[in-house]
Amino acid sequence: MDKDYIQIMAVYCMFVMALIVRNHAVVVDIKTKGAKGDGITDDSPAILSAWKEVCGGPPPSSLVIPPGTYMSLAIMLAGPCKGPIEINAKGATLKAPPELVKFSKDSWIYIRNVDKLTMIGGTFDGQGQQTWMGTKCDETMACPVPVNLRLSNLKNLVLKDLTSINSKNFHLALRGSDNSRLENLVINAPGNSINTDGIHIAKLNGLNITNSKIGTGDDCISFGEGSRNIHIERVSCGPGHGFSIGSLGKFPNEEPVEGIFLKNCTITGTTNGVRIKTWPNSYPGIVRDIHFEDIIMNGAQNPVLIDQEYCPNKACKKGAPSKVKLTNVSFKRIRGTSATKVAVKLVCSAQVPCENVEVADIHLTFNGGPATSECSNAKPKVVGQNVPGVC
Known part of the structure; x- marks a missing residue:
């Protein structure tokens, strides 16, 4: 029998078997x-x-x-x-x-x-x-x-x-x-x-969340330990507690949180906007490469927040500093209205101060007038025109 014919028949049989399996x-x-x-x-x-x-x-x-x-x-x-x-x-x-x-x-x-x-x-x-x-x-x-x-x-x-x-x-x-x-x-x-919480994420590498609407009684999206390489775009949040990295540092040997990109989102009537929160008196940890861009705030409280003294319900020792290190964090083109006078608040750790925090082209007002900002243990890189002036 011709060798080419045998090969053709073999390929044909494999194709038919694939169809049978699929069917x-x-x-x-x-x-x-x-x-x-x-x-x-x-x-x-x-x-x-x-x-x-x-x-x-x-x-x-x-x-x-x-x-x-x-x-x-x-x-x-x-x-x-x-x-x-x-x-x-x-x-x-x-x-x-x-x-x-x-x-x-x-x-x-x-x-x-x-x-x-x-x-x-x-x-x-x-x-x-x-x-x-x-x-x-x-x-x-x-x-x-x-x-x-x-x-x-x-x-x-x-x-x-x-x-x-x-x-x-x-x-x-x-x-x-x-x-x-x-x-x-x-x-x-x-x-x-x-x-x-709308979506809680932990210990994964690679996630895209797009074109979604979240309104709830806690964080719209919360990022726990080991959250890596996550892209969020065109997500609306409100009511709720905003988009939150953490809280982190409460337990030993937590995996790093890194590579979080959140852009083109809208936050309305929430108790926080975009924030990073770690416990005081914490275990060591790492948070790096976190980027919030092109965010619209509609009456959000605490629109831009780093809180390394996060201590709800008196559940921790607030006197000792956090040991979670924050590096390469940016807040860019965040615009709209704040429901609190302090629209930009960067409270970093006294023991491991934040490094390479960038604030660029923020425009947030309070009650139709200027808002304010506060910083501690942070020396942000300020780029472009910012309202309020940052620290």
């Missing part, structure tokens, strides 16, 4: 697993059954949550899986039980150990109103209550067109999920809700 990729609708979608029945067993099938099926596989309202108890969707997974929840609403006693752990929906997970659509309602009224998170700083979506070790994660509302605790907690992308998210809880 046998698993698509599972949770209603085929018994989900009622009446908003009352616990549909978590159906979701778990569907996940088990798609995770173990030939790639690429899809879990479909069709339009409807689904009640779900706490669930864990765990990998590793055989290949990429898509969760399509367009038009669907998932509701957590409102009663905190129905949760024994700190997550409602917990997804972990998956490479190339894509989540599209869906509203995740934590029904946290009872929890906010009943906990003492603001006093004890301990909140053993569930996060809406806990996402851990999901390499190459994509979240699109997803909504999270009324979480009992953080809305999204993202950890160890390198090279991920979040876009077109809506995160919403009342301004007086307790500890409802």
Whole structure:
């Protein structure tokens, strides 16, 4: 038999086999697993059954949550899986039980150990109103209550067109999920809700967040230890506590926070704007290459803030300096209105003063008139025209 013919047939067979595998990729609708979608029945067993099938099926596989309202108890969707997974929840609403006693752990929906997970659509309602009224998170700083979506070790994660509302605790907690992308998210809880950070990030390298709207009762986005190479653009924040690096230095051996770029964002009616916060009397740590650019402030308190004396609720020794070192930090083209007289406040550590802090082309007013600035243990590089004049 001709050698070229054999090679052609071999390639053809491989192509046909690839088509067969693709045609046998698993698509599972949770209603085929018994989900009622009446908003009352616990549909978590159906979701778990569907996940088990798609995770173990030939790639690429899809879990479909069709339009409807689904009640779900706490669930864990765990990998590793055989290949990429898509969760399509367009038009669907998932509701957590409102009663905190129905949760024994700190997550409602917990997804972990998956490479190339894509989540599209869906509203995740934590029904946290009872929890906010009943906990003492603001006093004890301990909140053993569930996060809406806990996402851990999901390499190459994509979240699109997803909504999270009324979480009992953080809305999204993202950890160890390198090279991920979040876009077109809506995160919403009342301004007086307790500890409802919009997105909390920790121990990951590579993340883009774009075109999203966050309003909540705590930080819109908070960056914990080990946050690296993160780009945030076109995100609106308010109500809430603004965009916050930290708090850092409370625990030993925290990983550095570095390479945070936040630009073209709008902050409205928040208790802080863009800030970096570390504990006094802290353990050593590193924060470097943090850049805030082209930010609009609409009545934000403390629009530009470095606070290395962060000590809420008398939870620390405020007399001793922070040992977290801040290097290469910039605040550029931040404009709008401040709800506090001091619009730019740079409070650095007396033991490890900030290095290479740049303030450029700031224009912030207070009550229609000039605002002021304050600095301690910081000698910022001032570029361009700044209102107020910086230190």
